[in-house]
Amino acid sequence: MNHSRFNWQPVISAAVVVVVAFLVLLPLVFLVEESLNTGDPMAFPPQQFGIANYIAMFDEDINVLVNTVVIALMATAMAIVIGFSLAWILTRTNVRGRELLERLMELPYYMTPLVGALAWSVIAGPKSGFVNQLWHAWGGKGDIVDVYSYFGIAWIMALFEGTVAFVMISASMKSMDPALEESARVMGASKLRTMLTVTLPLVMPGVLGATLFVFAEMLGSFAAALVIGIPARIYVITTAIWDSTLSYPPDYGRASAMGLSLFVVMFGMLSFYRWRINKGSYATITGKAFRPRPMDMGRLAWLLVGVCLLYIAVAVVLPLGALIFTSLQKFATVILSQSAFTLDNYRTALGLGPIRLALRNSLMLGFGVATVGVILMALLVWIIYRSRIRGAGAIEYLVMFPQAVPRLVFGLALLWAWLNIPIPIYGTLWLLALAYLTVMLPLGVRTLAGVVLQIDKSLEECARVCGAGWLYQMTTVTLPLLRPGILAAWLLIFMACVRELGTSVFLMGPNAKVIAPSIVAAFASSGTELTAAMALIQTGTVVLALVILFRLTRGVTKEMT
């Protein structure tokens, strides 16, 4: 045995911890400092401290807070109804093609709220919206639908978050031991009685958990409120934060105070959610996977399949169709006799310098961040779940932390941090790359952890006992086994980067534009038709990555069975 005797493990672990702490915590420290700044908002470091910014938030922006809660409540209610119905249909009944339908249900998640918002403004905008155009052509007066409303914003958010609720609720339904229901049946309870006395009480905690989670996400959501809310003059907390940095002089103190408050509320709710889960108050969740015995729905099954397809139609097909239709016309109209079809919008989108540059930047960031990210995240996952070093739990907490921080708030924090840190990367792609890397940490680590935890620990231990050092074990056993997970994580991060909006709006410089904020800008300044073309180009990129991901994961599951 004359392989390297030097123990790399503590050195690499320590380095990673320092880097992550720097990325995750430092920006928030600056944000706290700025939120307490009552002097010149542009002074760094601040000269005077106080809580005036927080008081002002409740004094002057109380209607913003009310709007936020009202819209989040409406959207949560709708999302949970969607999620619960779909979860019940696809896990507890015997409708046909459940596997395919279950995969389809993921699609709305990849649509992004930004694309959804643009599409619904085309479909249901006042006057020129397709629905209203048809209504007028039929001789109707006024508008019958208007998406520029509280309900409209909530609707778009709910369509997107519905799939999140679906995934969470169906997970809790799947983890229920069917014997619990069967024993009720054996004791003589009817189907309905079983449902009411056994199924519902057992599933309820899972539904409440999903409600809490979705509500917290709604509070911090930005895209729909930005695209629909600002023209409609309906401000929520995220758009208010964004707005106060645009005023002159920009009120960073106020924005920071609002951002921190939002963060604290979301953090509290998500912590409560995690605490409930960990406390194990969910009798149904034993960690065992069960195959629930589906109920026979008879002819009703077709109706239930229809419900699933309706969701896909409303959340994916209709919006995409409307955007494609719009992007192919000179002036968007559904009255076919008036349409003038053209490819000019795509030509403009791909030909116009700034847009082309933004698209190129986004792709470049996606490739770069995904590549560097998976290496860093694979290391992190290994350190957290395998290395048994002291404080692995703390590192996990640190890594998952950005999840509880609304993207927008994180962007603001980074903006302020890098205006203060004397390294001149503000306004360059480097800062965006750093920001993306940080906000993608939870996504990447969770994806990779899923794979790592499936790998039996003794596979690694065996390598050690066979005489392999740490590096040799990593390269011959751990990393090859992680490869499918690494590819999946790479694609997910790539997609998330190309779609990124919340963080990017604050960090984009005039010479470092990216695609999502450019789409928002185009929507505000140029026509819907060009915006639609841009949104579709972005969506196309994501879809391409998605197709590769699906093929890949299917290949992997085949290999494993």
Added chain:
Amino acid sequence: MTTRIEVADLVVRYGEQTAVNGVSFSVGRGEHVTLLGPSGCGKTTTLRSIAGLEQPTGGSISIDGQAMFDAGARKNVPAEQRGVSMVFQSYAVWPHMTVFDNVAYGLRVRKQSGPEIRAAVERALDLVQMRALADRPASKLSGGQQQRVALARAIAFSPTVVLFDEPLSNLDAKLRAEMRVELRELQRRLDITSVYVTHDQEEALAISDRVIVMNVGVIEQIGTPEQIYNSPRNRFVADFVGSANILKGRVMGAGTFAAEGGTVLKFTAPHAPTGQETEVAVRTAYIDLVGREGDNQLTGHVRQRMFHGDFVQYIVECACGRLIVRRPPTNLLEEGAPVMLSFSASHTVLLQS
């Protein structure tokens, strides 16, 4: 026989919990020792400490006289430098490699030449009759085949010590019995020293030179399979290994024991203080039911009969309570029949309380 592995006062704690609490034993060169005990008794933790996969809290472990772990000297040699080999409960066959690559791993780590590796891998695969499947991806193997690959991999690089962590527990009963025979055969042929962990007492007795019975982190008894079976030291060992009747009572004098209910039994033991409240154990297989001459004779009647195939179990009601008796399935006795139980004094084992 020179000592190969020496474990002294081993203590392993996880936070508040103590998994191993002062365990000492040694394993001689070429010896096959089994750690036997119920789940949670610390046997696997002890084994993993020898492998270097667990960080003990106290004590010391040495292999061939070299300190591998020493709490006093703050020394803990990493697993990869201990030169021991191990077969894991889950087999741990790497699914992304072929059978050949799996077996060759330890040889490649040791930077052996290509022809050397090929020869050693083929030799190891021959031993487990898996040579024909050398090029097959490891993910396409059955449980039994994976077990064989894991075994071949563990012995391919000619380690002097092989550790076995319940290697047969995931196999079905029939395959398990076959592998037991093969394993015993292999141990003899390869001149390796092995430490084997199992919770299956039958397996432990069958394949070991010596058995170490463990419970809640401490050693209850060390001995040959015959010693453990015939002279269990205390109630736990008598109960956990094999099946036994345990009778409460007190020592009356040299070699006599008064069981509850007034029955007087003879036993053989070096010495026992008269008047001591204690227990004796009588193996269920050592009791005869047809009234042969014996040191101890009791009358009773059959209360229940259960036919197990390889043996018949009777529950016999007698003055000292209910006794379990296992007999060959010939000359079946009916329930209710009067019987005369007899067993020798040497099979009446005084237990330490």
